[in-house]
Amino acid sequence: MFQKKNKYYKSVNGVLYNKKGTELVHYPAKNGGSTYKIPSSVKYVDSVAFKGNKNIKTVILGKNVKKFADSAFNHGIVGEGCTELEKIVVSKENKYYKSVNCVLYNKKALSW
Numbered sequence: 354m355f356q357k358k359n360k361y362y363k364s365v366n367g368v369l370y371n372k373k374g375t376e377l378v379h380y381p382a383k384n385g386g387s388t389y390k391i392p393s394s395v396k397y398v399d400s401v402a403f404k405g406n407k408n409i410k411t412v413i414l415g416k417n418v419k420k421f422a423d424s425a426f427n428h429g430i431v432g433e434g435c436t437e438l439e440k441i442v443v444s445k446e447n448k449y450y451k452s453v454n455c456v457l458y459n460k461k462a463l464s465w
Contacts, residue, residue, distance in 0.1 A: 370395070382406040387437075391415045393444075398422065403435050410439045416446035 357363075362378065363370055369378040374394040380403055390413040391398070400422035403409055440455040451458050 377402045379404075380406060380409070382408050384408075387411065388413065391418055393417050396420065403438075405435075407436055409435055410437050411442060412438070412440075413442045414444060414447055414450060414452075416444040416448075418447060419449040 359372070361372055363372055363374065365374075367384050368380050368389075370376060371378060374392070376397045376399060377391055377395045378399045379401055380389050382405055385408055387408055387410040389409060389411070393415040394417070395415055396417050396419050398418060398421045402422075403412070441452050441457045443450045443452045443457070449460060451460060451462075
């Protein structure tokens with residue numbers, strides 16, 4: 354349980370965000386869901402956002418995600434240990450990324 358008085362972070366349905374909700378810090382494996390839609394408030398995905406999550410199969414990027422931590426894609430697709438990840442879906446409204454055949458590209462068509 355995360356304390357409501359924390360100055361820097363907040364938890365929404367077990368998912369950890371910065372206080373403003375603009376940064377996805379961690380989506381824990383214990384949440385059990387195989388699909389996670391990153392909210393439209395999120396602009397930045399932290400390097401450990403999905404680390405060790407063996408349950409996640411689909412990640413849907415919200416329309417405002419514009420940056421990933423430099424190490425967000427190390428050791429696998431989205432964080433170390435995401436062995437079940439099958440696809441990344443990008444909102445059509447996202448100005449920064451697109452997904453082609455389950456590969457994430459920036460809008461300039463450079464693969465991540």
